[in-house]
Amino acid sequence: MASAPRWVEVINKALSHPDNKGKIIYQVATVDALGAPHVRSQVHRAFMNPEARPDLPLLVTSTDARSPKVLQLRTNQRVEVAWWMEGSQDQFRLSGFAHIVPAPPAPGQPFRFTPIPAEALALKTLEDKEFDFESKRRELFNKMSPGMRASWCVPKAPGSTITTYEEQKAWPSAVPPEPESEEDKKNMETALSNFALMLIEPVSVDWVELGVQPNRRTVFTRGEKGWSEHLAIP
Secondary structure, rough: OOOOOOHHHHHHHHHHHHHOOOOOEEEEEEEEHHHHHHHEEEEEOEOOOOOOOOOOOOOEEEEEOOOOOHHHHHOOOOOEEEEEOOOOOOEEEEEEEEEOOOOOOOOOOOOOOOOOOOOOHHHHHHHOOOOHHHHHHHHHOOOOOHHHHHHHHOOOOOOOOOOOOOHHHHHHOOOOOOOOOOHHHHHHEEEEEEEEEEEEEEEOOOOOOOOOOOEEEEEEEEOOOEEEEEOOOO
16 A cells, blocks of 8 residues: 655654644635635644555645635636745645535535546546545534634624624624524624635645755655655745
């Protein structure tokens, strides 16, 4: 059976460094229909891979299904992640594809998955094996804190204009895992309907080690015969 690429072990080792505690936020760049770049910070939730395919790792994160990045990814599925771990002085740049899994649509409405490019082998493998994306979406949602769940209850899409910050005081501040009232139940349904699973499939990983002298740089690339790596000038 194929093994996981070495960069997965490298990232997990960096994350385990005592001075990297909590360094689970990376920057994700997308491109819109006009070719303009957009970048934002997201929380790394986990790694996963298709069954029996550790050589096809995916990064698991999440987003609001109404956010602009979702529309951008329907047009262009290419993304790049920049992940800086200050404690160990490691920088990772992961280039590949992203896939958005929103809530199932209402009856009669189309399912708004983002397309999966033919080159996205991990995502294609999950699709071909009829992976239960919705169960994975709910599993991730259930791990969220009450405060995080409340962020998906906001009545407007991220980036929408508001007239004053006073508006925010009327929005839910927490959605408990076990609804205690009808309002809690409604908020839970709203949050879950706006919550989207986001999977990122790297095909190239650029690792720079700035914590050693001289600095080091290793580039991992996925090709027809699997993953290869070469050294590069930092």
